[in-house]
Amino acid sequence: MSTPAQKQPLRICHLADVHLGYRRYNRLAKNGLNQRELDVNVAFQEAITRIISLKPHATIIAGDLFHSVRPSNAVVTFCFRQLRRLAKETGAPVIVVSGNHETPKRADTGSVLQLFSEIENVLVADASQETFTFKDKGLSVTCLPHAAVANRELKPLRADDRFQHNVLVVHAQVNEKWVSDFGGAELELKALSPHEWDYIALGHVHIQRTVGLNAAYSGSLEHTSANIWGEASELKGFLEVSLPGGKRTFHPLTSPREVVVLPSIDATDMEPQALTQQIIERGEGVAGGLDGKIVRLSIHNVSRETYRNLDHKELRALRAKALNLTLDIAFLTVRPDVERLNQAGKGVLKDQLIEFSKSWEVPGVEQSELAEVLSGYLAKVEAKHEAS
Numbered sequence: 001m002s003t004p005a006q007k008q009p010l011r012i013c014h015l016a017d018v019h020l021g022y023r024r025y026n027r028l029a030k031n032g033l034n035q036r037e038l039d040v041n042v043a044f045q046e047a048i049t050r051i052i053s054l055k056p057h058a059t060i061i062a063g064d065l066f067h068s069v070r071p072s073n074a075v076v077t078f079c080f081r082q083l084r085r086l087a088k089e090t091g092a093p094v095i096v097v098s099g100n101h102e103t104p105k106r107a108d109t110g111s112v113l114q115l116f117s118e119i120e121n122v123l124v125a126d127a128s129q130e131t132f133t134f135k136d137k138g139l140s141v142t143c144l145p146h147a148a149v150a151n152r153e154l155k156p157l158r159a160d161d162r163f164q165h166n167v168l169v170v171h172a173q174v175n176e177k178w179v180s181d182f183g184g185a186e187l188e189l190k191a192l193s194p195h196e197w198d199y200i201a202l203g204h205v206h207i208q209r210t211v212g213l214n215a216a217y218s219g220s221l222e223h224t225s226a227n228i229w230g231e232a233s234e235l236k237g238f239l240e241v242s243l244p245g246g247k248r249t250f251h252p253l254t255s256p257r258e259v260v261v262l263p264s265i266d267a268t269d270m271e272p273q274a275l276t277q278q279i280i281e282r283g284e285g286v287a288g289g290l291d292g293k294i295v296r297l298s299i300h301n302v303s304r305e306t307y308r309n310l311d312h313k314e315l316r317a318l319r320a321k322a323l324n325l326t327l328d329i330a331f332l333t334v335r336p337d338v339e340r341l342n343q344a345g346k347g348v349l350k351d352q353l354i355e356f357s358k359s360w361e362v363p364g365v366e367q368s369e370l371a372e373v374l375s376g377y378l379a380k381v382e383a384k385h386e387a388s
C-alpha cells in the first residue's frame with residue numbers, strides 16, 4: 001500500500017544562471033579577483049542569505065551555476081561554502097541542475113557539480129533525466145539538465161500521482177522568445193507536457209519571464225548575458241513559488257551592478273572639440289553619477305579624422321570613473337565627395353576638369369596645352385586605380 005500524499009502547502013525558491021566565475025573588463029577588486037567575478041559572488045551570497053530568511057521547503061538551481069566547465073579552485077570553494085550554508089540553514093533540499101555553461105562536451109571530463117552532492121541535502125542532476133522525491137513534503141522534482149535535452153534523451157514526462165506536488169526543472173531555451181545566451185538546447189513548451197506539473201522551473205534565459213501558465217524563468221542573478229545592454233533595465237533576482245497554485249513572488253537583489261545605456265550621439269558634421277564635449281556631457285549626465293557603473297554610449301557617423309582629433313586625454317579621465325565605459329563608434333564609411341566623383345564616370349570627370357581649367361590663367365601656357373597636361377594626369381590616376 002502506498003503512503004497517501006500529505007496535504008501540506010510548500011514554498012520553493014527558484015534561482016538560475018548564477019554564472020559563478022564570469023569575468024569581464026580588466027578591473028581588479030582589492031582581493032585580486034576580477035571585479036565582475038566578485039560582483040557575481042556577492043549577488044549569489046545575497047541570494048543565499050535572502051533565501052535562508054524565507055525558510056523555503058526546497059531550493060532549486062535551474063542551471064548555469066558556473067560560467068564554465070572548469071571554474072577556478074577559488075570559486076568552487078566559495079560555491080561549496082555557500083551551498084553548504086544554504087542546505088544547513090534551511091534544513092531543506094537544494095536541487096542543482098546542470099546548464100549548458102558547466103556541461104562538459106565529453107562525458108569523461110565529469111561535471112564539477114558532482115562535488116556538491118557530497119553536501120548533505122544537496123542533490124545534483126548533471127548529465128541525464130533524474131527524479132528526486134521527498135516523501136515527508138509530498139514533493140517530486142524531475143530534472144532535465146542541458147545534456148538530457150541536447151541529446152534528445154527525454155523519457156516520457158509524467159507527474160508521479162503518489163506525490164501532491166510535482167515540479168519539473170529544465171535548463172533550455174523554451175520557445176524562441178528572449179534569447180539572452182547562446183548554446184542552449186531548444187524546446188517547445190508542449191514537449192514538456194506542461195499540464196502534468198504544478199510548476200516548471202526554467203533556467204537559461206537571463207531575464208525573469210513567465211512562459212505559459214505554470215512555467216517561469218527566474219532570470220540571472222547578475223548582468224552576465226551575451227548582450228548585457230539589451231537587458232540593462234531588467235531587475236535581477238529569484239522566484240519564491242507557493243504550491244499548490246504556483247503563485248510566484250519575484251525577489252529582486254540589491255547588489256547587482258548598474259548597467260546604463262546612454263542616448264546615442266549623431267556626430268554628422270561635428271567638430272572634434274564639440275564631439276568630445278558632448279561625450280563628456282552624456283557621461284556626466286548619468287543619474288547618480290558614473291562611478292562604478294557599466295555604461296555604453298553609441299556614436300554614429302564619425303569621420304576617422306574627427307575621431308583622431310578627439311581629446312583622448314579627457315575621454316580617458318571620463319572612462320576611469322566608470323567600471324567600464326564602452327564607446328560604440330560607427331564610422332562614416334563613404335566620404336560624400338569621393339562618392340560624387342565615382343558616380344561622375346571617367347569621361348564626364350575629364351570634361352568637367354577641362355571645362356573648369358578654362359577659368360585658370362597660367363602665364364606662358366596655352367589653354368590647349370593645359371588641357372593636355374590635365375588629361376594626362378587623369379589618365380595616370382585612372383590607370384593606377386585600375387591596377388590596384
Ligand SMILES: [Mn+2]
Nearest residue numbers: 017064181204
Ligand atoms: Mn546562462
